[in-house]
Amino acid sequence: MATPLRILPLGGCGEIGKNMTAIEYGKNIIIVDAGIMFPENDMLGIDFIIPDWQTLRERKEQIRALIVTHGHEDHTGAVPYLLKELDVPVYTTRLTRGLLEVKLKQHKILDKVDLNTITAGDEINIGPFKLEFFRVAHSIPDCVGLGISTPAGLVVHTGDFKFDHTPVDGQTTDFAKLAEFGGRGVLALLSDSTNADRPGTTPSERVIDDAFDRVFRAAKGRIIVATFASLISRIQQVANAAMRYNRRLAIAGTSMLENTRMARKLGYLNFPDDLLIKLDEANRLPPRNIVIMATGTQGEPSSVLARVSKGQHNQIRINRGDTVIMSSHPIPGNEEMVHRTINRLYQRGAEVLYDPIDTVHVSGHASQEEQKLMLNLVKPQYFMPVHGELRHLHAHARLAREVGVESQNIFVVENGYPIEFNDGEARIGERVPGGYVYIDGSGVGDIGPTVLRERDQLGRDGFVMTIIHRDADTGELLNTPELITRGFVYQKEAEELLIEATNALLQTIDSNQQAGANTLEDKIKKVLGDYFYKETKRRPMILATIREL
Secondary structure: OOOOEEEEEEEOEOEOOOOEEEEEEOOEEEEEOOOOEOOOOOOOOOOEEEEOOHHHHOOHHHEEEEEOOOOOHHHHOOHHHHHOOOOOOEEEOHHHHHHHHHHHHHOOOHHHOOEEEOOOOOEEEEOOEEEEEEEOEOOOOOOEEEEEEEOOEEEEEOOOOEOOOOOOOOOOOOHHHHHHHHHHOEEEEEEEOOOOOOOOOOOOOOHHHHHHHHHHHHOOOOEEEEOOOOOHHHHHHHHHHHHHOOOEEEEEOHHHHHHHHHHHHHOOOOOOHHHEEOHHHHOOOOHHHEEEEEOOOOOOOOOHHHHHHOOOOOOOOOOOOOEEEEOOOOOOOOHHHHHHHHHHHHHOOOEEEEOOOOOOOOOOOOOHHHHHHHHHHHOEEEEEEEOEOHHHHHHHHHHHHHOOOOHHHEOOOOOOOOEEEEOOEEEEOOOOOOOEEEEEOOEEOOOOHHHHHHHHHHHHHOEEEEEEEEOOOOOOEOOOOOEEEEOOOOHHHHHHHHHHHHHHHHHHHHOOOOOOHHHHHHHHHHHHHHHHHHHHOOOOEEEEEEEEO
C-alpha cells in the first residue's frame, strides 16, 4: 500500500482567521501559516485565539518547515507561540520576514529562530516536498501561493489572493504559473474562500486612491485613517495622498509604527523622512495639515480607535470637523463592535467614512468570478475550500461544481478533519483536535469553555458571596454570615431581599450542622440560587466558603 498524503486544516476552515494547514507525507510534515483570530462577542476578556496544534506537538520531530504566505495577522499572529514550542526553519518572503522579525523580537525569540527568505519563482526541496512559490496579489505586498509536489501528486495552495490587474505594488497574480500547474496535473487545490458569497470580481486596490483623493481634497480638519497594522499598501496610499495635499503623517499604535519603520527600511514604503512626525508634534500643527493613521477597525476595545471613540486616548481627541476613514471591512462577528465605534465617533463630532458610504476600502480576497478562474486555470482533480466560515466554504464548493469539479471530489471540512490521498483516491480521515486556544494576557491556553461560561454568567447576573465560620467539632455557627454582592443588586436598595436570603441561609446551615463542608457549600448554593431566581428571575453566581475553626 502506498504512503498516504494527508492535508490537515488546523485553522481557517469554519471561521475567518487563525489560518493553519499541515501537509504530511510519511514522517514528514510542513506547516503553511499560523495565524490568529479575533474573539467572538461571547468570549469575554479574550485577546485573541490561536490554533490548537496538539497533534503537531506530539510529532514535532517530523516537522520539517513552516511556510508563511504573507504578513497579515490571520496568517502570522500565532507564529511566535508556535516557534516557542517547535524548533523548525521558517520560509517566507522579504516583507513577511520583516513583519515576523518585529513579532519575534517582541516575544524575545528572534535570535533563536531560523528565518529563510524566498521570493516568488523560487523552488526549494524539503524532505519529500518540492515547493514552488508563485506571486499572488492581495492587500499587502510580497504574497505568495504554493505549488507542493509530493510523491502522491501536486497540491496547490493559493494563500489569500485576488486577480488585481493594477495592484499598488505592481505585482499581479502569476496567471502563467497557475496555468502551468493546470497543464502539469493538479491532485488537489486549496483555495481562499473568504468572498465566495460575493458575485462578480473584487475591485482593484487602485480605486482607493480616487476615494482618498476626494476625501483629502474636501477635508478641512484632521483626517484619521484606521486600518490593520500590517496593511502596508494602505499606509503607502495614505502617505501619497498626504504628500499631494501638504499634510504630515503621524502614526498611532506601536504595532503599526514598528511595521512602518521595518517596511521603510526594506523599501516597501517610499516617502520622505520629513513626512512622518510624532503624535505630540501633530497636536501642535493646524488640523488641515495633519493625517493620523491608527489601528482599531475591528472595534477591539484596547485599540487606538476604540479608545479615541470613548475619549480615553491620551494624545488623540476627536474634534468637530475631523474626518475618520475606516479602511477595512468588519470581520464576520465583529460588526457590532465596529458599528459601536462608528456611532461613538459620530457622537464626538467626527465625519466617518466607511464602505459602503465611500470606496475607502476594497477586499483583498477574490470574489466568485475570480474563484472560478482560479479553478479553471488549475483544473484540480480534488478541491478543498479553505479560509472561510462554513457558509463561505459551501458557497465555494458550489462554484467548483459549476465549473466541472465532480461533487465527490470536493471536500468541505472543518478544522481537525484531515483529507487523505492514497493511490489517487481521497477520503476524510479520523478527526484530531482542531479547536480554539485562547490567549488572555500572558496566558496561553489556560482559559477554557468553563471559564468563559463563568465570565458570561458574571457579566449577565453578577455574583453573591458568603463566608461562613463554624465550629469544627459541633458545626455551630461562630458568627452571622454576611452576603456580599457585586453586579447583582445594589445592596442598600435590596436590603429586604438580602435579609430574607440571609434567613434562608441560616436555616440551611442550622439544618445541616453535621454535614461536611463540601456538602454544605452545595446546599447553600442551591438554596440561595433558587431563592434569588424566584425573587428576581436572575441567576447570579453563588460563592460559598466554609471555614471550620
